[in-house]
Amino acid sequence: MAAASGTGFQELGIRDWLIQQSRQLGIKEPTPVQEHCIPAILRGQDCMGCAKTGSGKTAAFVLPILQKLSEDPYGIFCLVLSPTRELASQIAEQFQVLGKPIGLKDCMIVGRMDMVKQALELSRKPHVVIATPGRLADHLKSSNTFNLKKIKFLVLDEADRLLEQGCTDFTKDLEVILGAIPAKRQTLLFSATLTDTLQELKKIAMNRPFFWESKSEVRTVDELEQRYLLIPERMKEAYLVHLIQKTQDEHEDWSIMIFTNTCKMCQVLNMMLRKFRFPCVALHSMMQQKQRFAALAKFKSSVFKILVATDVAARGLDIPTVQMVINHNTPGLPKIYIHRVGRTARAGRHGISITLVTQYDIHLLHAIEEEIKSKLKDYPADEKEVLRILTHVNVTRRECEIELESTDFDEKKEINKKKQMILEGKDPDLEEKRKSELAKIKKEKRKFKERIQETLEKQKEAQLKHKLLKRRRKEKEAAKGE
Numbered sequence: 001m002a003a004a005s006g007t008g009f010q011e012l013g014i015r016d017w018l019i020q021q022s023r024q025l026g027i028k029e030p031t032p033v034q035e036h037c038i039p040a041i042l043r044g045q046d047c048m049g050c051a052k053t054g055s056g057k058t059a060a061f062v063l064p065i066l067q068k069l070s071e072d073p074y075g076i077f078c079l080v081l082s083p084t085r086e087l088a089s090q091i092a093e094q095f096q097v098l099g100k101p102i103g104l105k106d107c108m109i110v111g112r113m114d115m116v117k118q119a120l121e122l123s124r125k126p127h128v129v130i131a132t133p134g135r136l137a138d139h140l141k142s143s144n145t146f147n148l149k150k151i152k153f154l155v156l157d158e159a160d161r162l163l164e165q166g167c168t169d170f171t172k173d174l175e176v177i178l179g180a181i182p183a184k185r186q187t188l189l190f191s192a193t194l195t196d197t198l199q200e201l202k203k204i205a206m207n208r209p210f211f212w213e214s215k216s217e218v219r220t221v222d223e224l225e226q227r228y229l230l231i232p233e234r235m236k237e238a239y240l241v242h243l244i245q246k247t248q249d250e251h252e253d254w255s256i257m258i259f260t261n262t263c264k265m266c267q268v269l270n271m272m273l274r275k276f277r278f279p280c281v282a283l284h285s286m287m288q289q290k291q292r293f294a295a296l297a298k299f300k301s302s303v304f305k306i307l308v309a310t311d312v313a314a315r316g317l318d319i320p321t322v323q324m325v326i327n328h329n330t331p332g333l334p335k336i337y338i339h340r341v342g343r344t345a346r347a348g349r350h351g352i353s354i355t356l357v358t359q360y361d362i363h364l365l366h367a368i369e370e371e372i373k374s375k376l377k378d379y380p381a382d383e384k385e386v387l388r389i390l391t392h393v394n395v396t397r398r399e400c401e402i403e404l405e406s407t408d409f410d411e412k413k414e415i416n417k418k419k420q421m422i423l424e425g426k427d428p429d430l431e432e433k434r435k436s437e438l439a440k441i442k443k444e445k446r447k448f449k450e451r452i453q454e455t456l457e458k459q460k461e462a463q464l465k466h467k468l469l470k471r472r473r474k475e476k477e478a479a480k481g482e
């Protein structure tokens with residue numbers, strides 16, 4: 001993890017009190033991303049840092065910001081944006097520990113938590129605000145008890161995710177936030193996968209940013225052993241149970257993160273693994289925020305050894321005990337794969353990832369290998385053992401699905417959708433009406449098109465018949481003439 005050059009934090013310009021404090025977190029020698037980005041940030045430059053997962057990007061911005069804050073302390077000095085609430089909480093923790101000697105006041109502004117309490121905290125001018133974009137934009141639109149007009153630093157952690165238009169689109173909220181902060185500021189952008197969104201990011205970091213990217217061609221860390229298992233879809237869960245059982249039998253200290261592609265699958269797998277008496281807990285966006293934080297805390301403290309999660313946990317989370325990542329589905333985007341498997345093998349530790357691949361996902365596996373510039377190896381599983389447990393596992397899974405169907409899980413999803421619409425200032429009933437009207441118009445259009453097509457085909461047929469008749473008549477006449 002240490003910088004190849006052997007440069008210490010002191011040479012980078014970091015003060016003694018911060019160096020002492022960093023030691024408490026095991027941060028002794030700077031990592032390459034810290035070695036390169038810290039001096040640029042201390043010089044006052046905008047900075048874009050692209051380094052592999054688990055390489056210490058958080059401290060690369062927290063340390064210089066705290067140092068600058070200690071020289072001129074006021075609130076609100078810095079704003080950090082994160083795509084998920086769990087990551088925001090983790091960043092806040094780093095600020096709290098490292099900023100303790102200067103009496104740092106921080107404030108976390110994330111969705112689905114008490115808005116009034118947050119507004120009060122904001123009005124007390126904390127030094128650092130760590131926020132998810134949606135909730136911060138809501139506060140900016142609805143409150144005049146605080147402002148961000150004097151901030152010196154804007155940090156976008158997982159910057160590419162904040163800018164891409166994925167299932168959660170942050171662009172509108174970012175517009176509100178960027179409109180509320182001063183143009184003269186230092187902007188710091190970090191991620192393990194910055195390159196796709198480089199041009200958009202450069203627009204946000206305006207004053208010719210210092211750009212640092214780790215040189216290595218391979219996009220994942222050397223300490224990560226990457227494996228795949230090519231299996232039929234109906235055997236996925238049996239393989240999953242087998243892999244967990246094997247890990248539990250062979251290791252005393254173990255911890256696994258399992259990634260799924262939907263909240264429902266996450267819930268079903270969690271229920272199923274619990275029926276097999278595995279100590280596991282779920283994390284997905286359909287859970288209450290308090291439950292989400294509690295689940296993560298239990299996993300972090302090793303009360304539960306398995307976390308079944310959707311991609312809400314794919315980025316940034318730093319849980320050193322995680323030794324294995326299992327991808328229950330092959331990620332559709334290589335970028336998501338990089339972040340998911342990056343939850344293990346962090347800070348120089350060893351880790352293993354196993355991706356379950358069905359015959360329909362082979363092209364996805366190839367796309368991943370092409371992007372990460374490395375080949376995944378086949379995982380040697382005990383197929384006989386998997387066949388032995390197959391029926392039992394599949395019956396249990398089906399039972400869990402039926403159990404979940406009897407609850408209001410799908411209904412809750414609809415309610416959540418409606419809640420989201422209300423938050424976006426839309427009327428769910430009106431939206432529903434508009435949707436069905438749109439569907440009706442589309443249906444009519446389709447019918448109209450079909451009718452035109454039919455008429456055209458009939459016309460064509462008639463023309464052909466006419467031509468054919470004409471040709472036959474000509475042929476007959478020619479025959480007569482002979």
Ligand SMILES: Nc1ncnc2c1ncn2[C@@H]1O[C@H](COP(=O)(O)OP(=O)(O)OP(=O)(O)O)[C@@H](O)[C@H]1O
Nearest residue numbers: 027029030031053054055056057058192316318347
């Ligand atoms: N210089 C250092 N020496 C040793 N450990 C460090 C150093 N800097 C950071 N760490 C530790 O490394 C771990 C990973 O750091 P961090 O979470 O910042 O990674 P990251 O690069 O942001 O990863 P990701 O891309 O997954 O978000 C943390 O536990 C952190 O305390």
